[in-house]
Amino acid sequence: MIGTVYKSTGSWYTVKNDSGTFFECRIKGKFRIQGIKSTNPIAVGDIVEFDVEKLGDDTVGIIHEIKDRKNYIIRKSVNLSKQTHIIAANLDQVFLLITLNNPTTYTIFIDRFLATAEAYEVPVVLLFNKIDAYDDEELGEIKFLAALYREVGYTCIGISAKTGKNVDKVKELMTETTSMFAGHSGAGKSTLVNALEPNLKLKTAEISEQHLQGQHTTTFAEMYDMDFSGRIIDTPGIKGFGIVDMEKEEIGDYFPEFFALKGDCKFNNCLHIDEPKCAVKEALENEEVAWSRYKSYVQMVSGEDENYRVDIHDTKK
Known part of the structure; x- marks a missing residue:
C-alpha cells in the first residue's frame, strides 16, 4: 500500500492510505535514506510504501520504501x-x-x-x-x-x-x-x-x-x-535554527536580493564581505539592502553561533 505519514514519534509512524484508513507503522530493519544522515529517516509528509501484518490481535504496518521527496x-x-x-x-x-x-x-x-x-x-x-x-x-x-x-x-x-x-x-x-x-x-x-x-x-x-x-x-x-x-x-517550537550543508560560497544565493545583484559584482565568486566592487555592499551603503539581512548573512558565512543575535528592534540601524 501507498500512504502519507501523518505523525512520527521516532519509532512509530501514523500513515494514512489512499482510501483514508490510518495505520500504525514501523520501519522494517535498518532503514536509511541515501544521502541524508538524519535522526529521523522518515518525516511527516513523506509518501511511503508499506505492507500490513498481523501482530497478535493488532494490525501493524511495515514501511519498506520511501518515495522521492519534492522538498x-x-x-x-x-x-x-x-x-x-x-x-x-x-x-x-x-x-x-x-x-x-x-x-x-x-x-x-x-x-x-x-x-x-x-x-x-x-x-x-x-x-x-x-x-x-x-x-x-x-x-x-x-x-x-x-x-x-x-x-x-x-x-x-x-x-x-x-x-x-x-x-x-x-x-x-x-x-x-x-x-x-x-x-x-x-x-x-x-x-x-x-x-x-x-x-x-x-x-x-x-x-x-x-x-x-x-x-x-x-x-x-x-x-x-x-x-x-x-x-x-x-510542529514543536523551534528555539534555534542551525543551517545544514551550505557552503559559504552559496549562502548568498539563498538571499534573493543578494542573488539578484550577484551578476553585477566584479568577481564571480564574490562573498560580499571584503571584495572590491561588490554590488551587494554598494546596495547596502545605498540602503537598497537591509542591514539586518546583511548581518544575518555575514554571521552565516562566518559560521558564528546563532546566539549572536540581531534584534527586531535593530533592523533600522
Whole structure:
C-alpha cells in the first residue's frame, strides 16, 4: 500500500492510505535514506510504501520504501550537532509565525529559516502574529519589518490567532495545499490551527511570565486534515535554527536580493564581505539592502553561533 505519514514519534509512524484508513507503522530493519544522515529517516509528509501484518490481535504496518521527496525542511539536530533533523517533507508552503515579543523572534532566526527554505525549494509566508497585543509603536516596528521582507519578495500578513484577525487570509492560502506552521514555542502555532479548525482543539499554553518563553505544547510534528480541503503540519517550537550543508560560497544565493545583484559584482565568486566592487555592499551603503539581512548573512558565512543575535528592534540601524 501507498500512504502519507501523518505523525512520527521516532519509532512509530501514523500513515494514512489512499482510501483514508490510518495505520500504525514501523520501519522494517535498518532503514536509511541515501544521502541524508538524519535522526529521523522518515518525516511527516513523506509518501511511503508499506505492507500490513498481523501482530497478535493488532494490525501493524511495515514501511519498506520511501518515495522521492519534492522538498523538505531540515535543520541541525538539537542534541547531536553533527546530525540533522527533517521537520517535514513534501510541502506546498510553510507559514513562519513571528512575534515581536513574548517571545521575541530575532531576525537571524527568520533569515536562517528563509535561507534554508530557499535552499530546499519550500515557499514561505511570514505571519506576524499577536498584532492585537501591540501598542502603536510596536505595530510600527511590525509594519517596518513586514515591508522589509515584502521588498525581498515574501508574502507577509499581520494576524491575531487569538482574535481571528486575518485568519481568513491564511485559510485562503491553505486551501487545497499541504502547509506547515513553524516558529518559536509560544508564537501561537497551535492557537492558529485551532482558529482555522476549532474542532481539532489542539493543546495550547500561556507564555511563561518568568522567562517570557512559550511552553512546548506540541511534542511531535503531526499533520491534520482541515475541513476546507487543506492539510496542516503543526510542529514543536523551534528555539534555534542551525543551517545544514551550505557552503559559504552559496549562502548568498539563498538571499534573493543578494542573488539578484550577484551578476553585477566584479568577481564571480564574490562573498560580499571584503571584495572590491561588490554590488551587494554598494546596495547596502545605498540602503537598497537591509542591514539586518546583511548581518544575518555575514554571521552565516562566518559560521558564528546563532546566539549572536540581531534584534527586531535593530533592523533600522
